[in-house]
Amino acid sequence: MExxxxxxxxxxxxxxxxxxxxxxxxxxxxSTLRNKTSYITLDSxxxxxxxxxxxxTFLDGEQGILRYRGIPIEQLAERSTFIETSxxxxxxxxxxxxxxxxxxASFTKHASLPKEMLNFFAGYPAxxxxxxxxxxxxxxxxxxxxxxxxxxxxxxxxxxxxxxxxSKVRTISAYTHxxxxxxxxxxxxxxxxxxxxxxxxxxxxxxxxxKIEQAVVDALQTLLILHADHEQNxxxxxxxxxxxxxxxxxxxxxxxxxxxxxxxxxxxxQEVVFMLEEIQKEKGNIQKFIDKAKDPxxxxxxxxxxxxxxxxYDPRAKIIKQRAHELLNxxxxxxxxxxxxxxxxxxxxxxxYFKERKLYPNVDFYSGLIYKAIGIPAVMFPVMFAIxxxxxxxxxxxEMKADPKTKIGRPRQIYVGQKQRDYxxxxxxxxx
Ligand code: ACO
Numbered sequence: 117m118e119x120x121x122x123x124x125x126x127x128x129x130x131x132x133x134x135x136x137x138x139x140x141x142x143x144x145x146x147s148t149l150r151n152k153t154s155y156i157t158l159d160s161x162x163x164x165x166x167x168x169x170x171x172x173t174f175l176d177g178e179q180g181i182l183r184y185r186g187i188p189i190e191q192l193a194e195r196s197t198f199i200e201t202s203x204x205x206x207x208x209x210x211x212x213x214x215x216x217x218x219x220x221a222s223f224t225k226h227a228s229l230p231k232e233m234l235n236f237f238a239g240y241p242a243x244x245x246x247x248x249x250x251x252x253x254x255x256x257x258x259x260x261x262x263x264x265x266x267x268x269x270x271x272x273x274x275x276x277x278x279x280x281x282x283s284k285v286r287t288i289s290a291y292t293h294x295x296x297x298x299x300x301x302x303x304x305x306x307x308x309x310x311x312x313x314x315x316x317x318x319x320x321x322x323x324x325x326x327k328i329e330q331a332v333v334d335a336l337q338t339l340l341i342l343h344a345d346h347e348q349n350x351x352x353x354x355x356x357x358x359x360x361x362x363x364x365x366x367x368x369x370x371x372x373x374x375x376x377x378x379x380x381x382x383x384x385x386q387e388v389v390f391m392l393e394e395i396q397k398e399k400g401n402i403q404k405f406i407d408k409a410k411d412p413x414x415x416x417x418x419x420x421x422x423x424x425x426x427x428x429y430d431p432r433a434k435i436i437k438q439r440a441h442e443l444l445n446x447x448x449x450x451x452x453x454x455x456x457x458x459x460x461x462x463x464x465x466x467x468x469y470f471k472e473r474k475l476y477p478n479v480d481f482y483s484g485l486i487y488k489a490i491g492i493p494a495v496m497f498p499v500m501f502a503i504x505x506x507x508x509x510x511x512x513x514x515e516m517k518a519d520p521k522t523k524i525g526r527p528r529q530i531y532v533g534q535k536q537r538d539y540x541x542x543x544x545x546x547x548x
Contacts, residue, residue, distance in 0.1 A: 125153055139174055156528045163424065166348075168356065168519065172205060172511050173347040177425035182432065184345055185209070193435050198340040199223065199310055202507035205345050206278050206514060207271075220309075222279035227304035227313065229287055230260045237295045246292035246499050247377040253288045255370035257281070265364045268517075277365055278510045285506050286310065289499045290317035296495065311336050314503075319491065331446040335486050338439050342432040342479065343504025345511060349424075351375040351382065355509045356516045357525040365513055372509045373502050379419070382501040384480040385487070386494040388420040392453040395460070402460050410469045420481030421464060427474040436482040440489075449489050457485060 119134040121144040130152050133145045143166050150156055159165045174183045182189045185204050192201050203211045203219050211219060236256065240249045258265060264277050287304055294301050294317075302317045312328045314336075319326035346352065354375035359368035376382035395405055408416045423430060444451055461477055464470045484497050492500065516522050542548070 123149070123153070125155060128153075135169075137169070139176070150528075156530075158530055161424075162348075162353075167353060167525070168348070168516065168522070170347060170512070170515060171208070172508070172515060173345045175347050175425060177423070177427050180426060180428040180431045180434075182346070189342060189431060190435065193338050193341050196341060197310075198337055198344070198504075198507075201341045201344050202278070202282060202510075205507045205511040206275065219275070219279055222276060223283040223310060224306050226280040226283040227287055227306075229284060229291070233260065234291075234301065237291055237301065240295060242296055242298050244296075245377070246289075246296055246495055247373060247383075247502070249292045249295065250285075250288055250499055250502060251370045251373040251377075253292075254281075254285060254373060255367055257284060258364050258366040261366075267362055274365075274510075274514050274517075278507070278514075281365065281369065281510065282506050283310075285503055286314045287317060289496075289503050290314055292499060293318055293493070293496050296493070311340070315490075329447070331443055332490050335439050335443045336490070338435065339483055339486060339500070340504040342435060343483075343501055345505070345508030346479075349381065350378070351505065352509060352512050356512050359513045359516050360522060360525040365510065368513050369506065369509050372505070376502055376505065377498055382480070382498045382505070384419050384478070385484045385497040385501060388457075388480055389453065389484040389488060389494050389497070391419045392456050392460075395456050396452060400456060400459070402456070402463050405460070406463060406467060410467075418460070418464065418475075420477055421470065422473070422475040423478045426476060426478065429476045430478045432479040433477045433481055436479065436486065437477070440482045440485045443486055444489055447489055451485060451489065453488070454485050457482060 119136070119142075121132045121134055122129050123132065124130075130149075132149070135143050135145050137143075146157060157165070172185065174186070175181065184192060184201065185208055187204070187210075192204075196204075199220055200211060200216060203216060233253070233256070236253060237249070240252075261280070264273065264280075266273065269277065291301050300322055302320045302322070304313050304317055308316055311333045315328055315332065316326055348356075351372040355368045355372040358371040359365070363371075379387045391405070395402060398404060405416075405418065408414055409418045440454060443449075444454060461481070464475070464477075470476075480501075483500075484494065487497050487500055488494070
């Protein structure tokens with residue numbers, strides 16, 4: 117029998133269909149609610165509201181499960197590459213060798229930026245946050261590739277745009293770093309793969325090539341894969357919402373970069389390192405910070421803890437924590453911040469306040485320590501997140517475009533402002 121849900125308003129009962137996802141997730145489809153009842157629903161922060169159906173990523177926050185296109189992220193982090201995972205997310209299937217070679221070849225072809233675009237970097241203040249520059253650069257790509265701005269691009273055109281965007285975002289990101297440290301821009305090399313090429317553009321100088329360590333490449337590979345998608349988070353929902361107005365891919369993804377920048381989302385990774393440094397300055401007094409986070413009169417939060425959907429250990433954080441230990445060991449780096457992070461996590465996991473609220477370390481808690489060990493400055497951490505999240509944003513934009521049920525995103529509101537009143541000329545207003 118088909119499952120239904122009933123809502124009774126003022127004694128009148130209305131029936132709504134229940135839809136069931138592949139993993140038995142249930143939703144009451146209230147799309148006819150307003151027509152049937154003239155009522156709307158209120159769900160601040162969308163904690164109970166699905167905005168779409170999606171086949172990209174499955175997440176079970178209670179059990180700490182995350183799968184891209186059905187494949188557990190643990191397997192992808194262990195065995196895949198960022199490029200292959202990107203292909204999987206965007207097209208829905210793992211590539212054949214030939215498909216992967218073709219996809220990777222377009223990365224090489226599209227790695228450089230148009231020459232005129234480099235002027236933007238010159239004009240941006242070195243102290244300005246790199247996320248501002250990244251967002252502007254991604255959006256401005258639309259001006260350079262008008263031929264790709266079709267309202268209904270074909271699958272092949274989207275694949276080309278995806279490879280071009282993923283490749284250029286890596287170059288833009290490295291250049292935002294070079295700009296922020298006032299160093300000359302280093303062009304990409306055709307002979308290097310995705311991550312080595314990024315490291316080369318970040319750290320080589322006109323006179324000296326950066327020495328690429330395999331351990332660093334492996335750690336970044338894992339991080340980018342683990343950041344590649346996370347279903348309807350704040351930035352991905354932003355990309356879908358902007359794209360729902362038929363805005364082009366570059367504009368939609370650029371809005372995603374802005375949403376990601378916030379410290380409650382992808383900006384948390386840089387805040388974690390600032391917090392750990394603060395704790396270090398306070399002679400490692402972890403309890404002081406825990407108490408501040410628990411104080412009901414303070415807005416302070418322990419950065420890198422808590423998640424809207426994980427009420428269990430974030431499976432990505434588990435892998436990243438292990439990777440952080442491995443990389444620091446391999447590189448022979450003793451970072452006191454890692455010890456502080458481990459002690460903070462232990463203390464938090466024992467504390468009733470955090471236990472009751474099911475607050476665990478999230479993806480941002482240990483990732484910054486890996487970036488720091490590689491020599492990437494804290495302001496660049498959200499940019500690293502954006503490079504990783506790019507395939508997810510593209511996959512969702514593509515899915516949203518292909519879904520015949522997509523409508524322009526337009527939430528409603530409950531108006532709580534003034535009732536109608538008359539305009540008063542300035543001379544007659546109070547206080548004149
Ligand atoms: N430190 C202390 N208390 C916290 C924290 C934290 N990091 N996170 C949540 N809480 C508390 C809240 O104060 C609230 O307490 P209350 O019930 O007494 O009012 C309760 O836990 C529930 O918190 P909400 O804000 O309602 O949870 P929400 O799902 O809206 O927020 C969020 C999730 C934004 C991630 C939150 O946990 C947070 O601010 N964390 C710190 C920032 C962070 O690490 N962000 C990265 C998230 S991962 C990502 O986006 C990539």
